[in-house]
Amino acid sequence: MRADPYLTPICLFCGLTPILVICLINQTNFLLDQQIAALEEQFVTEGGYSEKLAAERLKERQEHKATDPVPDCPKCGKPMVLRTAKTGKTAGHQFWGCSAYSDCKGVGEV
Ligand SMILES: [Zn+2]
Numbered sequence: 001m002r003a004d005p006y007l008t009p010i011c012l013f014c015g016l017t018p019i020l021v022i023c024l025i026n027q028t029n030f031l032l033d034q035q036i037a038a039l040e041e042q043f044v045t046e047g048g049y050s051e052k053l054a055a056e057r058l059k060e061r062q063e064h065k066a067t068d069p070v071p072d073c074p075k076c077g078k079p080m081v082l083r084t085a086k087t088g089k090t091a092g093h094q095f096w097g098c099s100a101y102s103d104c105k106g107v108g109e110v
Helices: 018-046 049-067
Strands: 080-084 094-098 107-109
Touching: none
Parallel strands: none
Antiparallel strands: 080 094, 094 107
8 A cells, every 4th residue: 555655754665654664574573583482492392403313313223223133242242243254164154243352252143
């Protein structure tokens, strides 16, 4: 709605009355304040972006661990590592070897 230039001063740039421009600025500020408050509340209750990424990564690791469990060494109880035999009758075959090799010589079948 255009204002009567003889009764109400208008902005030379946008043609709106200064009071209308100030009202739009106030409305914009109000909406931005509401949005910032909502984002702050969401951040406090749900965490930030990097927190969500870390949580997803931990969840993925847990699921992967559950489907592909790594056995513990039967001799010392440390986690085992999947290795490939390089020599002997079983050369080329995979086996579980203790992660504490060479202190522990514990092995297990895959
Ligand atoms: Zn061991």
